[in-house]
Amino acid sequence: MAMQDWLVTNEGHCLKLEVVAPAEKLSRPYRLYRFLTDLEDIVETVKDDHERLKLIFPLVRRLLNSSEWLQMNFLPPDPATGWSVLMLYDEPDFPITAQTVVWAPGSISPIHNHGTWGIVALLNGQEKNTLWQRYPTAELPDHIAEVGNIQLQPGDLIGFMPDAIHHVEAIGDDPTISFNLYGETNYPQRFEFDLTQSSAKNF
Template sequence: MDYLLVDDRGICEEIKVPDREFSNSPYRLYRFLNDLEDLLASISSDRDRLQAICPLVQRLLTSSYWLQVPEQPPDPELGWSVQMLYDEPFFPLTVQLVAWLPGIASPIHNHGAWGLVALISGKEKNTFWRRSPTVEFPGKIERVGDRVITAGEIVTFMSDTIHSIEALGDEPTISFNIYGETNYEQRFEFDLDTMSAQIF
């Protein structure tokens, strides 16, 4: 199992996640959410939180086979769909299943929140970027590198990680995504042609 972290500079690195002993009892979504709440309350560093969350996600995906097939296939017009599994007002967490049609690519963006993507099926290319502002173009970015993420891998992001994704292969790409509390004033979509950033 590969656990990856992409920092605010677009650097992708493998992170070490300590082995944990879990019971063999079913690990249901509500237990997972309770464990996440405890982690968020006890760990303040986003990087440390992500390291602690990774094994819980792995346990959930191994135990909960219903997550392997989302109820919402990718929208044929949009090329993607989002099935919200958890989103509660005034609680800094959303949990989603996201499905992409092959060949569909996202705009270049950040999330304004820490995030975790566990690929359930398919594969996707993540391209990572970093800010390189100038006086004339404060929204300018430059490409750092890319990584193909395959089923079973988990990639985590800091709040200002900038990336774009493209679904590869012949089958839809399905991922289990978690995002922390979003700072909407810091969530941007980047345009390479105009070297600008727009809040979205």
């Protein structure tokens, strides 16, 4: 399976990164609790989000390669919304959230940022990410413009800096299934953007 790592900057530029797959062969499964412990060590010692993400990518690949249960642990998309979220880990006062997300074919998310770093690993289907950047004016402080797009295939990982703005679209005939990992998700700077009104509201 072909795989690629991508990193979206705060300005919406998509950088192609070298894929660093763990070389060692594990004698036992790399379980979620071990992954979270290794992740905590990075979060506590590395304060720069760009550097954090580059260190976290190999851990996510190790988890996906070792934990087949992730491939099967998801909810079918809600017919009303076209998507579903299954929370795998969310602990109060600990800035890590892990979940699986499913989008029905043709579903499109709102334009949004996350207000924190994040990594999405595509497990199934195809997903198009359209990337945006703020171009504020005195009259329209939340004006945005499209920067580009990237299409993800199974095995691809994409990381987002806190102010990266995007929306996702499930393309093809199959649902998209992804493993999503985020830092703190209760930040007040997480917004949904209205392109026609050039406005933003808390998301």
